[in-house]
Amino acid sequence: MAEDTGNDGKDSKRLAEEAALSARLRHLGERLGQKAGNREVEAGPSQDPGQNASALARGFRLSTELVAGVLVGAFIGWALDKWLGTSPGGMIVFLMLGFAAGVFNVVRAAGVSSGPGSRR
Amino acid sequence: MADPIHQFEITKLATIANIGGHEIAITNSAIFMAITVVGIAALLVGGSSARALVPGRIQSVAEVTYEFIANTIQSTAGTAGMKFFPLVFTLFMFILVANMIGIIPYTFTVTSHIIVTAMMALLVFFTVIIYGFYKNGLGFFRLFVPQGIPVYILPLIVFIEVLSFISRPISHSVRLFANMLAGHITLKVLAGFITMMGGFGIAGWLGAVLPLGLVVAITALEVLVAFLQAYVFAILTCIYLNDAIHPGH
Numbered sequence: 478m479a480e481d482t483g484n485d486g487k488d489s490k491r492l493a494e495e496a497a498l499s500a501r502l503r504h505l506g507e508r509l510g511q512k513a514g515n516r517e518v519e520a521g522p523s524q525d526p527g528q529n530a531s532a533l534a535r536g537f538r539l540s541t542e543l544v545a546g547v548l549v550g551a552f553i554g555w556a557l558d559k560w561l562g563t564s565p566g567g568m569i570v571f572l573m574l575g576f577a578a579g580v581f582n583v584v585r586a587a588g589v590s591s592g593p594g595s596r597r
Numbered sequence: 598m599a600d601p602i603h604q605f606e607i608t609k610l611a612t613i614a615n616i617g618g619h620e621i622a623i624t625n626s627a628i629f630m631a632i633t634v635v636g637i638a639a640l641l642v643g644g645s646s647a648r649a650l651v652p653g654r655i656q657s658v659a660e661v662t663y664e665f666i667a668n669t670i671q672s673t674a675g676t677a678g679m680k681f682f683p684l685v686f687t688l689f690m691f692i693l694v695a696n697m698i699g700i701i702p703y704t705f706t707v708t709s710h711i712i713v714t715a716m717m718a719l720l721v722f723f724t725v726i727i728y729g730f731y732k733n734g735l736g737f738f739r740l741f742v743p744q745g746i747p748v749y750i751l752p753l754i755v756f757i758e759v760l761s762f763i764s765r766p767i768s769h770s771v772r773l774f775a776n777m778l779a780g781h782i783t784l785k786v787l788a789g790f791i792t793m794m795g796g797f798g799i800a801g802w803l804g805a806v807l808p809l810g811l812v813v814a815i816t817a818l819e820v821l822v823a824f825l826q827a828y829v830f831a832i833l834t835c836i837y838l839n840d841a842i843h844p845g846h
Contacts, residue, residue, distance in 0.1 A: 533821075534829045537772060545768030549760055578760035582768065585761075 542582035550575010601785035629705045633695045674839040689831040696823030709777040718770035729841035740844040780819045
């Protein structure tokens, strides 16, 4: 009898341990679930890194488009003046045209108009 | 203080030949271009040699870069643009690896010289022109004639479109070159502040923490810029090629 109660005691002890273990496991699972949930929520806004990268890329694009147009206009004006001796007429006209081309470039790079010859 | 421009100096390492009065020499720039190409080749050959169904580390890097560029081309130039995949992929990988190598101290940044970036931009520019005329014939000129514009301002608009087209290789090359040059000069100047302030004793050492923090932060930013500039160069190449494939659509 003493042995039986001993065994019973061991059994009940083991049962209690298992219950405690499974409770801990469940608790751990719940906490992990919560953590994962949190992580998903945290990852929410930056779910598309490609979007951010291309926005930055577009920002980098815009910075030089205007300057390039003006430079080309200025260079063509200067070359024409030198060639035809019309200084400073060519420079004035082509600098303005170059500026217009630069603005065109910027507007296009900003995605307002999709490209040269676009139907809109 | 160390000269911040010194890092961009081209030094001659060996002279190979003299052709018509021009010296053909191996410079530090050429050496780093070769290192870049060897690095890319090692990555891609190493990545594709295993041919595993479940990719290993190097293989997945190679696969990710392939898919990244393939997606970029298909989203900007359509599936017809895929025949230019080798060109775009080569340009992207060369710029990316050259930029990344340039961040390592004591290396030379190939893309910080405008002659290199201008060569690549002009390659794209002439590819667009030649392929545009080959594919569309004279229809390529539709690129310069926007639709739905009143006739009386059309000549002016066409002229501005042509100017805008000519300005492309300039903005294309200057953007990459200027970003790399400016970033490296900024890093060098800030790093110079650290050693200068370190010469003023304890107070200087404490003060030098500020530029040191900035150098660390800007180095991180430079890694981002190195990738983004390669991406911008590739995506602009795709956009320009799209004009050659479908002008005025």
